[in-house]
Amino acid sequence: MSEVSIMGLGIISSLGTDISSVWERLDASPKAAPPGETAEIPFTLDLPHSQLRRVNRYSKLAAAGAIQAQKDAFITIDSGDPFRHGAIFTTGYGSMVSNISFGESVAGDEPDLCSPTLFAGTVPNSCVGQVCIQLNLKGPSTILVGGNVFLYSKLLINSGKADVIFAGAVEEYSFDLFSSLGKNEAARGVKINEATVVFVLGRARENAYCAVGDSAAAGLAAYPLVKKISVQESVTVIRSALRKCLKKTNSPEVIISSSNGAYFDEAEDAAFKEEAPGASVITGVKPLFGETLGSAFSLNVAVAAMCLKNGRIPNSLGATRAGVKRILATGYDTIGNYHCIMLSKGGENLGDA
Amino acid sequence: MGQGRRVAVTGLGVAASNGTGRDSFFKSCSQGSLGIKKCELFGTEKLMTDFFGEIRAGLPGSEVRPTDETRIKALIRLSLEECLSDSHLDRQKIASYGADAWLCFGTLLATTDAIMEYASGKRSGRELPGYLEHANDYLSMLRALCGVKGACYVSSAACAAATTSAGMAFDFIKNGMCELCVVGGADPLTKVSAAGFHALKSLSLGICNPYDEGRDGVNIGEGSAFFVFEELEAARTRGANIYAEVLGYGLTNDAYHITSPDPDGGGVIRAMEEAVSEAGLSIGDIDHINGHGTGTVVNDKMEIGAIDALFSDSPRPPSLTSTKSIVGHCMGASGAVELAAVLLSLQHQVYMPMPNMERPLETRCDVSSKGRYCEINYALSNSFAFAGNIASILIGRVRQ
Numbered sequence: 001m002s003e004v005s006i007m008g009l010g011i012i013s014s015l016g017t018d019i020s021s022v023w024e025r026l027d028a029s030p031k032a033a034p035p036g037e038t039a040e041i042p043f044t045l046d047l048p049h050s051q052l053r054r055v056n057r058y059s060k061l062a063a064a065g066a067i068q069a070q071k072d073a074f075i076t077i078d079s080g081d082p083f084r085h086g087a088i089f090t091t092g093y094g095s096m097v098s099n100i101s102f103g104e105s106v107a108g109d110e111p112d113l114c115s116p117t118l119f120a121g122t123v124p125n126s127c128v129g130q131v132c133i134q135l136n137l138k139g140p141s142t143i144l145v146g147g148n149v150f151l152y153s154k155l156l157i158n159s160g161k162a163d164v165i166f167a168g169a170v171e172e173y174s175f176d177l178f179s180s181l182g183k184n185e186a187a188r189g190v191k192i193n194e195a196t197v198v199f200v201l202g203r204a205r206e207n208a209y210c211a212v213g214d215s216a217a218a219g220l221a222a223y224p225l226v227k228k229i230s231v232q233e234s235v236t237v238i239r240s241a242l243r244k245c246l247k248k249t250n251s252p253e254v255i256i257s258s259s260n261g262a263y264f265d266e267a268e269d270a271a272f273k274e275e276a277p278g279a280s281v282i283t284g285v286k287p288l289f290g291e292t293l294g295s296a297f298s299l300n301v302a303v304a305a306m307c308l309k310n311g312r313i314p315n316s317l318g319a320t321r322a323g324v325k326r327i328l329a330t331g332y333d334t335i336g337n338y339h340c341i342m343l344s345k346g347g348e349n350l351g352d353a
Numbered sequence: 354m355g356q357g358r359r360v361a362v363t364g365l366g367v368a369a370s371n372g373t374g375r376d377s378f379f380k381s382c383s384q385g386s387l388g389i390k391k392c393e394l395f396g397t398e399k400l401m402t403d404f405f406g407e408i409r410a411g412l413p414g415s416e417v418r419p420t421d422e423t424r425i426k427a428l429i430r431l432s433l434e435e436c437l438s439d440s441h442l443d444r445q446k447i448a449s450y451g452a453d454a455w456l457c458f459g460t461l462l463a464t465t466d467a468i469m470e471y472a473s474g475k476r477s478g479r480e481l482p483g484y485l486e487h488a489n490d491y492l493s494m495l496r497a498l499c500g501v502k503g504a505c506y507v508s509s510a511a512c513a514a515a516t517t518s519a520g521m522a523f524d525f526i527k528n529g530m531c532e533l534c535v536v537g538g539a540d541p542l543t544k545v546s547a548a549g550f551h552a553l554k555s556l557s558l559g560i561c562n563p564y565d566e567g568r569d570g571v572n573i574g575e576g577s578a579f580f581v582f583e584e585l586e587a588a589r590t591r592g593a594n595i596y597a598e599v600l601g602y603g604l605t606n607d608a609y610h611i612t613s614p615d616p617d618g619g620g621v622i623r624a625m626e627e628a629v630s631e632a633g634l635s636i637g638d639i640d641h642i643n644g645h646g647t648g649t650v651v652n653d654k655m656e657i658g659a660i661d662a663l664f665s666d667s668p669r670p671p672s673l674t675s676t677k678s679i680v681g682h683c684m685g686a687s688g689a690v691e692l693a694a695v696l697l698s699l700q701h702q703v704y705m706p707m708p709n710m711e712r713p714l715e716t717r718c719d720v721s722s723k724g725r726y727c728e729i730n731y732a733l734s735n736s737f738a739f740a741g742n743i744a745s746i747l748i749g750r751v752r753q
Contacts, residue, residue, distance in 0.1 A: 054611075083605060083623050094509065096468070096485070103472025103545060111399050111548040119549035120612050120739060123461065124509040129740025132608040138620055140604035141742060142517045145489070145507040152506070155524055159357075161604075161627070176471070180485045217504035218452045222493045226486045240452050240502075335492045337505055 004154045005208035006305045006343075007164075008073025008200035010065040013289050013299065014193045017043045018068055023306050026288070027314035035193050035290045040173045047134065054117045055130055058095040058172045062127035063134050065198035066166050070135060073200035074207075075164065077136050084163040086139030086156060087131050088149045089170060092294025092334035094124035096174040127170050131198075137166060146294065146333030150301065150341055151215045153201045168198035169298035181293075186228045190260050193290030197298040199305070210308035210327075213342035216244035220336045224264040225291065231267045238271035238330075238338050245328070245340045252279045252328035252342060254313065256300045259283035260291050268330065276328065284317045297331025297339050304329040308345040357527040361751065363593040364440025364581035366432035367693040369680040370406035370574055373431055375439070379697040381679070383724045385708030388680045389560050389572045395544050401556045406574025406681025407542050415543060419467040419487040424541040425460075426491050428577040428686075433498055433537065436579035440593060444500030447535065452503040455531040456496060457522035459508045459515030459538035461685030464488035465545050499535045509685065511738035512645075514538060515578075516688030520602030520746050522582045532584060538689030539577030546573050546684060553612065561648035561682075563675035564657060564720055566712040568648045574681025578689035580696075585751070596696045597748045600731070601631030607741035614652055614737060618659030624745040625663055625733055632747050634731060637667040639747075641704070641732040642718070643695045646675025647682055652737065657716045664717060672727055673718035678707040688736040688744065695734045699750060702729055 009019050014035035016022035025032040045052065045064040052060065066087070070077070077085050098121040105114045120126065125143040132141055139162045144152075153165035173194040181187050204211060218241040221229040246252075255272055259265045265283070272281055285303050286292075292299055304327040307313050312322045330340045365375050370388025372378035381388065391397075392405040394414065410431065417423045437443055447454050471484040496505060506525075508517040515538025522534035550556050550573060557570035581593075588595055603624035609615035629636055644656055657673075664670045676687075676694045683690050698705055704719075704727035713720045731749040 082608065083620075086604070087606070091509075093485075093488075094464075099465070099468045100472045100475070102549070103469045104476045106469065106544050106548045107473035107476045109399065111551040114548045114552040116549070116552040116554075116612075119552050122545075122549070123511040123739045125511050125738065125740040125742055126611060128510070128742070129606070129611050132606040132741055133610070136608050138606050138608050138623070141606040142508050142510040142513075142521075142604060145509050147506045148504070151530075152521065152524075155528060155530070159524065159528060174485075176475070177485045180482060183482060184486055216452065219496055219502050219505060223489065226489075227493075237502075244452055335489055335505055335507060336496065 002204040003211040004157050004201055005204040005211045006199050007202050007205055007208050008069040009209060009302055009305060010068025010072060010198040011302055012041060012043045012061055012065055012196040014041060015289050017041065019072060026316050029315045031316045032288055034287055035191055038178055038191060038193055041194060056095060056098050056121040058170060059127040059130035061172055061196040062089065062168060062170045063130045065168055065196040066131045066135060069166060069198040069200045075200060082136050082138040084139055085137045086162045087128050087137050087141040087166040088153045089128050089168040090144040090147055090149050090294055091124055091170050093177055095121055095126060096177045097172060098122045100176055131166060146335035146337050148215055148217055148339050150212055154212055157201065164200060164202040166198055167201050169295040170196045171292055171294040184226055187225045190262050191290040193292050195289060195292035195295040195299055197295055197302045209305040210343045210345045213344055214245050214249055215341035216241045217337045217339045220332060220338050222336050223334050224332055228263065234267035235270045238267060239275055241338050241340050242271060242275040245342060249342050250326060251276055252326050253324050255279045255281045255328045255330060256285055256304050257281050257283050258331045260286040282317050288316060294334055297333060300329040300331050301341060304343050308343055358529060359585035360523050360526045360582055360599045361585040361588040362580050362596040362599060362696060363583055363588045364436045365596060365693055365696055366435030366439060367578040367690060368408060368428060368431040369576040369690050370408050371680050373408065373410050374435060375697065382694055382705045383703045385679065385706040385724060387708065394542055400547055400551050402558055404560055404572050405542055406572055408575055415466040415469060419484055419490050423491065424466060425463045425539060426494050428539045428541055429495055432577040433579045436581060437499065440581040442581060447500035448502055450533055453532040454501050455503045455525060455534045456499065456501040456505040457518040457534050457536045459518035459685050459688060460540055461509060461511050461514055462540045462543050462546060463491055465543045466541060469545050501535055503531055510742040511740060512684055512687055513736040513738035513742040513744040514685035516734060516736035516744035516746050517604060519692055520604060520744060523599040523602055526582055526584055532587065534582045535579065536582050537579035538686040540575055540684040540686040542573060542575035555649055557648055560709055561678060562709045563646035563648040563678045563707060564653050564714050565710050566714060568650060568653055570649055571647045572681035574683045576680060576683040576686045576690040578693040595751055597699050598751045600747045600749050601628040602746040603627030605743045609741055612739050614655045616655050618655045620743045621656060621659040622663050624743045628733060628745045628747040636663055637669060639671050639731050639733055641698065641729045642671050642673045643691045643734040644673055644675050645735045645737045646677055648677065653714065657714050661717050670717040672704050673720050674705050675707055678709060691734050695732045695748060699729050699732060702726055
């Protein structure tokens, strides 16, 4: 049976709002400029206005990413059994804008004036519902807070519960949340941005980006962006995740790290030196895209997938290697998981999990 | 039986409005003792109803800072500590599993009080720093309390969150990704959910009455429940008390409407079919269903229709109940509280009644307002949600 692969990709980010514009900026020479003012990213969603009247921005971001990914994968849902196609998404903070807005209306103590539409948009899975409605996906679906959507999606496909999974990550801009995070000491100097990334995962095809290999996770003491945690203890946690992930696979040639210029980088650096000493470590993804919270790990995976599809590391990220075939993407999520996942091109050993 | 490792449930802790602790909860549920009462947590003068499934165990209110002991943290503590004690595990023993012990948790409203307080402050011109970014702090406390060093998966698929988490935990152990999972769900009663369902005009004016002709809506509740899932042979080797075996689950999506279920019930039928198929059983083997059973006109009609269609060829349709008729709708925690009810029904071979039922909807299922002995070998628990999410999980008595 062929491997589970990334067959399509959709991105809305500060660096670009589709994969070609993102790759173009990544490959720019001189280097792409880092993100400017943190704000809502303008994007287009190719759906009739009548279908979007009551849909909040959080769900529109997810739907736009999913539609991009579907087109990129050249798949048609209508031709198959819709129950074989699912959507597994993750977020760090969910539909924060709708939640604060609805909270303000509740604080007004006039429940008759609260909007049922606004309330419906407060649930974190509203974005998944919108994706499923727009693409007619009736298979396994959920929204995770944090977590590794690749691991669970791959499990669903390998265990025969689905043929195709739209695996995505959504973090929308919220002035209140982003300003509050920005004032946190642990996040000092870190630019926070919104981003949406959606992958189409399925059985490998010739034109796939890459195969999805083993992944692992271990628990940090907290989300490093919100609370300063011990670097020394974090090294132990990261090393345990790396060892588990790399146990059955060849070593990575390149690691795309979660480095954001803050204190936690030191922990990753130390762990990489011990567990993957031969790998080139790319630290430039977050400096370009910003810290994207619940989308950060998925964004690293997306960049790794684009590098593997193009067979090289782009100019803005170093361009030191050509013909790269094995990339390890890492990241941490808003609930304190440290994640790593191996991606490869061209039948490289990926383990069997 | 499906391929893969077998998964046992070896610990149970539960807190709901009709009882904190599994003995109290079981006794109340089997006798039909209601936890739905007049709300004391917040003012209800402007809401459609006064009746909520509130836990009166001295839990904190919504005003507590997220870094302190909040209502969600207190709820988690109530049932998690009971669960760990019941499983003869503690945080040190679970920590000794290293990255092979995972946490799977379901919630919808865990961060809502913090966001509500922030929004309330914003409306009145007060700045409340830290409330938003620390809203997820309860998870660090949860992880520390149970000793899990491995991955943490939190489903927030609204009212299907906890059942989804339980299904994921089953899949992770079955497929050898981890050895043990602490599984659970928790949600507090909040002004936000009360106002939201008021705005949707979905609240019952009195006490809810699922699967009854006179049903008029839901009562919002709160609760938490935790379980230990582990590989069956490992559980036997360590001499654990095994409640039941998890046999399968199904996740689907209606892809129909953000707040209304697909009236055809196609997604519900498919989710139950997948759970049964994964177990290697046939539909006729199912003895009992703990339905989603909210008490709304639309949900219950759809669910009864789906179950009747699925069991149309079965000579022995299952018994059907709704725990929400007793404790209210515990939102993201409802699947966990209801899984606790199913496990206790299985253990004691008892049908838990729907005490308000007077004129049951026409159905092939056995529904009743009275508790009684009931042979249950295999039971499904259903959870549905806004955004079309559907989850169904199948458990059974342990076979050799």
